[in-house]
Each structure stands twice: as structure tokens, then as C-alpha cells.
Amino acid sequence: MTTIIDGNEIADRIRADVSDCATRLADEGVTPGLATVLMSDDGASETYVSMKQRACEETGIEGIHQELDPDASAETLLQRIDDLNDDPTVHGILVQMPVPDHVDSRAVLERIDPMKDVDGFHPENVGRVVAGNARFKPCTPHGVQKLLEAADVDTEGKDAVVVGRSDIVGKPMANLLIQKAPGGNATTTVCHSRTDDLAEKTRAADIVVAAAGVPEMITGDMLSAGSTVVDVGVNRVEADTEKGYELVGDVEFESAKEKADAITPVPGGVGPMTIAMLMYNTVKAASLQSGVDVDLP
Numbered sequence: 036m037t038t039i040i041d042g043n044e045i046a047d048r049i050r051a052d053v054s055d056c057a058t059r060l061a062d063e064g065v066t067p068g069l070a071t072v073l074m075s076d077d078g079a080s081e082t083y084v085s086m087k088q089r090a091c092e093e094t095g096i097e098g099i100h101q102e103l104d105p106d107a108s109a110e111t112l113l114q115r116i117d118d119l120n121d122d123p124t125v126h127g128i129l130v131q132m133p134v135p136d137h138v139d140s141r142a143v144l145e146r147i148d149p150m151k152d153v154d155g156f157h158p159e160n161v162g163r164v165v166a167g168n169a170r171f172k173p174c175t176p177h178g179v180q181k182l183l184e185a186a187d188v189d190t191e192g193k194d195a196v197v198v199g200r201s202d203i204v205g206k207p208m209a210n211l212l213i214q215k216a217p218g219g220n221a222t223t224t225v226c227h228s229r230t231d232d233l234a235e236k237t238r239a240a241d242i243v244v245a246a247a248g249v250p251e252m253i254t255g256d257m258l259s260a261g262s263t264v265v266d267v268g269v270n271r272v273e274a275d276t277e278k279g280y281e282l283v284g285d286v287e288f289e290s291a292k293e294k295a296d297a298i299t300p301v302p303g304g305v306g307p308m309t310i311a312m313l314m315y316n317t318v319k320a321a322s323l324q325s326g327v328d329v330d331l332p
């Protein structure tokens with residue numbers, strides 16, 4: 036029987052623990068604060084930011100949401116980040132990605148105070164993950180680690196294939212999987228758009244993490260029997276539904292579940308974990324900045 040890994044349930048448990056930690060901080064006079072900044076009119080980005088703000092409310096985090104006109108200058112965004120860096124009630128800052136083309140995303144990420152960088156995208160925090168001394172693990176890959184742990188999938192000594200090399204998921208995911216630490220110790224291959232014979236690589240894997248942003252590109256015949264499949268893709272594809280689209284992952288679920296021992300669905304798999312780990316990082320940021328230890332799980 037294939038296990039369908041329920042991301043909503045695992046994320047709820049993590050959020051309950053994080054909420055307890057937020058309460059402990061509040062008892063010490065520290066209310067964790069998260070600022071989300073949206074400079075886009077993309078529907079999916081708007082959805083994600085409002086999900087993040089709703090999660091703040093439910094977790095005991097003070098959410099501050101700021102929107103900038105997508106045509107505003109890059110300098111306007113950088114100035115906004117400076118203001119949030121200087122605001123002591125804001126412990127975490129998140130600029131929703133992607134930003135418009137005329138804005139240099141690297142400059143944006145480098146402008147965020149590394150102590151408030153709850154996405155874990157600042158080069159200092161990326162470097163710390165690579166060095167095995169993470170301050171903030173990026174939310175999606177950290178969520179994948181937590182999913183695997185909750186589903187009793189041991190990564191140690193396993194062959195893992197990460198499909199996709201994005202800064203948000205693919206690269207940090209591979210970095211976490213190779214760490215000499217729990218949730219790591221996997222022999223890890225990163226595949227991407229120039230990989231020759233992708234199916235040969237995925238078929239040799241015990242764990243496949245699909246994060247290429249291409250709808251249903253991983254099919255059952257590309258997997259080995261008994262593997263674990265983690266689908267990071269959340270793609271909106273046109274469909275005859277009320278919203279005009281449906282969500283599909285990077286994995287063709289029906290054929291993949293015939294082969295896999297365990298698989299995450301879309302929606303309800305990795306997505307909710309991304310939000311839960313953002314709450315986790317925000318509480319961690321508030322704890323680090325205030326010096327109040329809350330013993331996050």
C-alpha cells in the first residue's frame with residue numbers, strides 16, 4: 036500500500052508547537068513579528084502572501100503586510116527593506132518571489148538583515164547552511180526534511196535525486212540532504228534542464244524530490260518500485276473549474292503512486308510545510324533577537 040504523506044496534518048502539528056513557543060515569547064514580552072512584502076500582481080503570489088499572513092494570525096505572530104506597485108522603482112523596495120530592518124517589532128522580513136524583472140533579486144535578498152532573513156536566502160545564511168551551521172534553513176527544503184522525518188523515511192545512506200536547481204528549493208535541498216546530520220547523509224544527485232537521461236537518474240533513486248516547476252514531468256515509469264517521491268511543484272494549469280485552473284505537481288500523481296512506497300500529493304503536501312517552516316523561522320528569529328530561548332523542536 037502506498038503511503039500518501041499528508042502535509043496538512045504534519046504542518047498543523049509543527050504549527051501547534053511553534054505557536055506554543057510564540058506564547059512563551061509573548062509571556063516574556065516579545066511578540067514575534069513577520070513583515071511580508073509583495074511587489075507583484077501575480078495571483079499565485081497574492082495567494083501565498085495571504086496564506087502566510089493568515090498563518091501568522093493563527094500562530095500568535097504579528098503579521099505586517101506591505102504592498103508595492105509592481106512598477107515602483109527598485110530603490111523604493113530597497114528603502115522599504117531598510118525601514119523594516121530598523122523596526123525592532125519586526126523580527127522576520129520576507130519579500131515574496133519573484134520580484135519584477137527590473138528589480139535585481141540578489142540586491143533585494145542581500146539588503147535584508149541576515150538576522151531577519153526568515154527565508155534563509157541571504158548569502159550569509161546560504162553559506163551557513165552549506166557549512167553545516169544553519170541559522171535559518173530555507174522553508175521549503177526544511178519542510179521536506181520534516182515531512183520525510185514524520186513519514187519515517189530515513190535519508191541516511193539513501194540515493195536521493197533532486198530535480199531542479201533553483202535557489203529557493205533545488206540547491207538548498209541538495210545541501211541539506213548531503214549534510215552529516217539528521218535528515219541528511221544521503222548520496223545526492225542534482226538534475227536539471229541539461230541533464231542527460233533524467234529517467235535513468237530518477238530510476239536509480241530511493242528518494243526523488245521533484246522541484247523543476249514543470250507540470251507532471253516525473254511519471255511512474257521514471258521511478259523505481261518502493262521509492263519515496265516528494266513533489267514540490269505547485270503549477271496552475273488551465274482547467275474547466277470555477278477558478279479556471281487546477282493545481283498539479285511536477286509529478287504525475289496517478290502513475291507515480293503505483294510505483295512509490297510513499298508520495299506527497301499536490302495540493303496538501305509540501306506547500307503547507309513551506310508556510311509552517313516560515314512560522315518556525317520567524318519564532319526562531321524573535322528568539323535569537325530577544326535572547327529568550329524557547330526550545331523550538
Ligand SMILES: Nc1nc2c(c(=O)[nH]1)N[C@@H](CN(C=O)c1ccc(C(=O)N[C@@H](CCC(=O)O)C(=O)O)cc1)CN2
Nearest residue numbers: 082083130131132133154174269302303304306307309
Ligand atoms: N520569498 C519567497 N518566495 C517564494 C517562496 C518562498 O519560500 N519564499 N516559495 C514559493 C511559493 N510559496 C511560498 O511563497 C508557496 C507555494 C505554495 C504553497 C502552498 O501552500 N500551496 C498549497 C496550494 C495553495 C493554492 O491553493 O494555490 C498546497 O500545495 O497545498 C505555499 C507557499 C515561491 N516564492
